[in-house]
Amino acid sequence: xxxxxxxxxxxxxxxxxxxxxxxxxxxxxxxxxxxxxxxxxxxxxxxxxxxxxxxxxxxxxxxxxxxxxxxxxxxxxxxxxxxxxxxxxxxxxxxxxxxxxxxxxxxxxxxxxxxxxxxxxxxxxxxxxxxxxxxxxxxxxxxxxxxxxxxxxxxxxxxxxx
Numbered sequence: 679x680x681x682x683x684x685x686x687x688x689x690x691x692x693x694x695x696x697x698x699x700x701x702x703x704x705x706x707x708x709x710x711x712x713x714x715x716x717x718x719x720x721x722x723x724x725x726x727x728x729x730x731x732x733x734x735x736x737x738x739x740x741x742x743x744x745x746x747x748x749x750x751x752x753x754x755x756x757x758x759x760x761x762x763x764x765x766x767x768x769x770x771x772x773x774x775x776x777x778x779x780x781x782x783x784x785x786x787x788x789x790x791x792x793x794x795x796x797x798x799x800x801x802x803x804x805x806x807x808x809x810x811x812x813x814x815x816x817x818x819x820x821x822x823x824x825x826x827x828x829x830x831x832x833x834x835x836x837x838x839x840x
Contacts, residue, residue, distance in 0.1 A: 689829030692748045694759045695725055695733065696785035699740030704768045705785065706733040707760035709828050710807075711745055720813040723794060727808050732768065734808045738801060743812060744784035745794040748826040752789060753833045756826060781816035791825050793818045 696705040710726035723745060727734035737743045748756055755775050757763050776788035780795040787793060796812025803809075827834040 686831050687829065689827050689834060692753075692756050692826045692828050692833075693725075694746045694748060694755060694787060694790075695727070695737070695743055696746065696787070697733065697737045697740045697743040698783060698785055699736075699742065701736035701739035702769070703772060703785065704733040704736040705759050705771060706731060707756045711747075714811055720815060722799060722811055722813055723796065725810050725812065727810065729803060729806055729808055734810070737798065737810060738808065741798045742782045742784055743796050743798070743810075744780050744782070744786055745796060745812070746785075746787035746790040747792045748787075749789050749791050749820065749822060750824040750826045750835045752787075752826055755787065756828075756833070780818065786818060789820065790818075791820050791823050 690709045692707060692709055693711045694705050694707050708725060712724050714722040714724050725745060758771050758774055777785045778788065780786040780793060782795045784795055794814045795816040796814050799811045799813045801808050801810045825836065827836055
């Protein structure tokens with residue numbers, strides 16, 4: 679399909695979106711995360727998750743989530759939360775990485791370049807995906823800003839051009 683091939687050529691950063699609460703503890707790797715606005719009472723970001731994903735359902739029920747931007751050395755965490763590595767139930771995936779609890783109680787990945795604790799502001803179901811907009815209430819930054827990138831169907835590191 680031309681669309682999928684075209685989009686595979688767009689390099690983007692990799693994030694693991696997590697949630698914990700009444701609906702349970704879940705996480706999934708996504709590359710569809712972007713800022714919406716830095717203005718207003720709170721900055722906001724947008725995440726897209728497949729409508730059949732148990733993570734999307736849990737985020738919508740828990741009403742909060744954490745978007746963890748992966749460090750360039752965390753490709754195994756990406757594979758784990760993308761379901762590429764055998765890990766059993768969603769909750770079992772959390773046992774294979776280090777976590778802390780963020781300001782909203784959402785799982786904050788140790789070593790991530792940035793973690794954004796968000797409250798769900800709104801969501802819309804568009805064809806096959808939930809588009810979820812979160813109000814960012816807390817941000818944690820690591821000392822290393824080197825983000826993991828994904829493009830051309832492979833992981834990459836950002837390099838500075840001369």
